[in-house]
Amino acid sequence: MATDPRDPGESYLAFWREPLQCTLTTLRPDGTPHSVPVNVTYDPAAGIARVLARRTSTKVRNILAGQRAAGAPDGTPAGAPVSVSQHARGGRWATLEGRAVIRTDPGAVADGERRSTERYGRTPRENPERVVIEIHLTRAMGRA
Secondary structure, three states: OEEEOOEOOHHHHHHHHOOOOEEEEEEOOOOOEEEEEEOOEEEOOOOEEEEEEEOOOHHHHHHHHHHHHOOOOOOOOOOEEEEEEEEEHHHEEEEEEEEEEEEOOHHHHHHHHHHHHHHHOOOOOOOOOEEEEEEEEEEEEEEO
16 A cells, blocks of 8 residues: 655554564665665655664665666666565554665764664664665555
8 A cells, every 4th residue: 555655644654653673675786685674763754764774784885886876867866776664463564665875974873863762762872883874765655
């Protein structure tokens, strides 16, 4: 069931507020999917989902490689294609898709940490290698 990622409806938003672990899928340089568990925050007003990550992680390397490969002459947004999904008992699930970029500036990292603390109820431990994967959303779907 598709929904507008900027105006998804209250039940969809409520589901994204639950402190559930999610899965991030990126594409390796050879085009095969790489899926890993992550924590995600969702900001529908901005049309952005965020994931905290270590700058040397495979997911970040995949996104950086995908950013370089994205040559948007056809109007496709910059960034690497990714998706984040979560699911829970009762057949509830939600997926957000979009284009990911890596943000390294301290303000973006601090904002990502604040949002993660709000959703998951715990402050991320100190990590000088932390970056934020910022996903500019193009599609949302699910059954929440």
